[in-house]
Amino acid sequence: MPDADRRDTQEKGFLNHMADKEQRPLPGRSNHAGKLPQPEKKLQEAVCVLLVELCERFTFFGIVCNMILFCTVKLGYRSYQAAIVNMCFVGTSTLTPVLVGWLAEYLVGRIKLVCICMFLHFLGTALLPVVSFPFEDVYIDRRHILHTLPKREQKIVFYFALLTASLGIGGIRAIVCPLSAYSLEDCGPKELLSFFNWFHWLVNLNSAVVFVSISYIQQSVARNLGFLIPFVSGLMAMITIHMVRGEMIYKPKTDSSLLTTFGVIFSALKTHCVRYRYFSTGVTNWLDHAKENHGGQYSETQVEGTKSLTRLFPLFTFQILYRMCIMQIPSGYYLQTMNSNLHFSGFVLPVAAMNVISIVPLLILVPILECINSWLFSSKDTGHSPTIYIVVGHLSAALSVMVAGFSEIHRKHFPQVEQTLPEEVLLVSSMPCFHLAPQYILLGVAEALVTPSCSLLSFRLVPERMRGISMHFLALFNGAGCFMGAFFVQTAHAGTQGNWFPHLLHEGKLERFFFFLASLMMVNTLGFWTIAHRYNNLHQDCTNEFRGSLPGEKLLKREKAIKHYNTILESSPILSPMEKT
Secondary structure (H helix, E strand, O other): OHHHHHHHHHHHHHHHHHHHHHHOOOOOOHHHHHOOOOHHHHHHHHHHHHHHHHHHHHHHHHHHOOHHHHHHHOOOOOHHHHHHHHHHHHHHHHHHHHHHHHHHHHOOOHHHHHHHHHHHHHHHHHHHHHHHOOHHHOEOOOOOEOOOOOHHHHHHHHHHHHHHHHHHHHHHHHHHOOHHHHOOOOOOHHHHHHHHHHHHHHHHHHHHHHHHHHHHHHHHHOHHHHHHHHHHHHHHHHHHHHHOHHHHOOOOOOOOOHHHHHHHHHHHHHHHHHHHHHOOOOOOOHHHHHEHHHOOOEOHHHHHHHHHHHOOHHHHHHHHHHHHHHOOOOOHHHHHHHOOEOEEOOEEOOHHHHHHHHHHHHHHHHHHHHHHHHHHOOOOOOOOOOHHHHHHHHHHHHHHHHHHHHHHHHHHOOOEEEEEEOOEEEEEEOOEHHHHHHHHHHHHHHHHHHHHHHHHHHHHOOOHHHHHHHHHHHHHHHHHHHHHHHHHHHHHHHHOOOOOOOOOHHHOOHHHHHHHHHHHHHHHHHHHHHHHHHHOOOOOOHHHHHHOOOHHHHHHHHHHHHHHHHHHHHHOOOOOHHHHO
16 A cells, blocks of 8 residues: 555656646746847847848858859869769758757857857858969069969869858858747748748848859959958858857757657667567557667657658658759759850840849749738638648749750750850850740749748648757758759769760750659659648647657646546536435
8 A cells, every 4th residue: 555655646746747847938938938038139139140141141152153164164174073063062051050050969069169160161261262363363573473273282272162161151050040040939830931931032032142243243353253252241141140149149959859860760770670570569650669668768759759750751852853953053054054145235144143033933922922821821720731832843843954955955056156254265055045044934933832831841740849850851851952963963974974964065965864854853743742641731739749649648638537537526416315325
């Protein structure tokens, strides 16, 4: 009897602890419960975070916009090599926020690491002008020319600058401007989709300014000194961080991590393989093997969170090939534009300015999509999902790459003319570059539909404590798509001996590369369409559903059921005569 009483006392204590925990505010919000910050301070923090985000994107797009032209003209790279370098830089800049976020959480403090990343960002953007500086045009006197940086050292400095700049970009995105800094925890599906739409609208408006202004300065006005502009933009971002250092360094919750998620998956796989070989399995989900009560080493909380995340893995996987199509803008489409006639009314257009055509549909579609979303989410019981946007966006990307193939055939029918790009005369097609506009427009429509919708699904369909990890996984798969695009270009060039991705486009068959990629994207679209129904219910409360499966929550429900049952018995008038006496 004493042991039974002691167990009852411990169980009630645990239940009371869980009940108190239910009523306490979430971590990270307790500081605001007693003293709310002033509205002016909140507005200042939001403006500063957004300003740093835009400055960082300004830097990023400024480096990317004319990298192919710089690599081919200044460094002497082949066209496919320049495309691979550009895609690898984009992929590295996509993956570094995940790496830096892990370092900030486990190895280095957030304040210390953001200072290191600011220094790396400054160093990388400062070294790029050293690579691009026209030493050969600088005279010490009438007989001597300033020593020119050798090609080998020039390439080493260039790659080191790109690496340090990408690490700095990752630090700013992960520590200063994480998605959790925008306080989206209490937003519904409609508000979240609206936020992601307008957030990407602002980012793309910023990139449009970059592609028009910086690309023109780099190509026509300052030529090789154009990389100074990303340096100035990075300096602006670092000054902004320094101004509001204490308020901007957001500290997220640390109750889940990327390593824990990977550990749960690997532990479940290992245990599942062993038990499948030697014993019969009696669990409903293979991830349950990682739970402590099934011989694993992870708690039920950690395993259930990983379960909700693995539901999104098919969605993430189908984004890899889509990202490969998007990577054609800074690679295949850029080369097509560079080999077309850029003259317009006596003015030579910058090559990267054609990217603005892919941004215009997004700037136009966002207000239209806002109206559509207001109608779709007006009835909460229907459970509308933006998966239809993703399907249509994938189809638009496939059509864009297919149109690029037909445009390449059309471009070759025009006679060749000489066109002067920075310090080099190229033989290009006389076809006006505006004939390539349809493929840019279709890819812009795809971005307007797919990117905000994927962000919404990744953020909404997991419990609150797993949302940061979910966005990290989305970044991992997007980065994998960039590197897969570079690998695809290398494979196509090597496998066809340069025929499918040639250095001189009029001597090869670039259209075959586009047609093959378009066929793969069509299959990818059909594949995602078959599983899109899994992500239709956006109105389910993942947090409550997840919490309800935990042992503590089950005990609380049992306690409430017992109390409710006792209350019914006490108040019930239906009693037998024996019980009344």
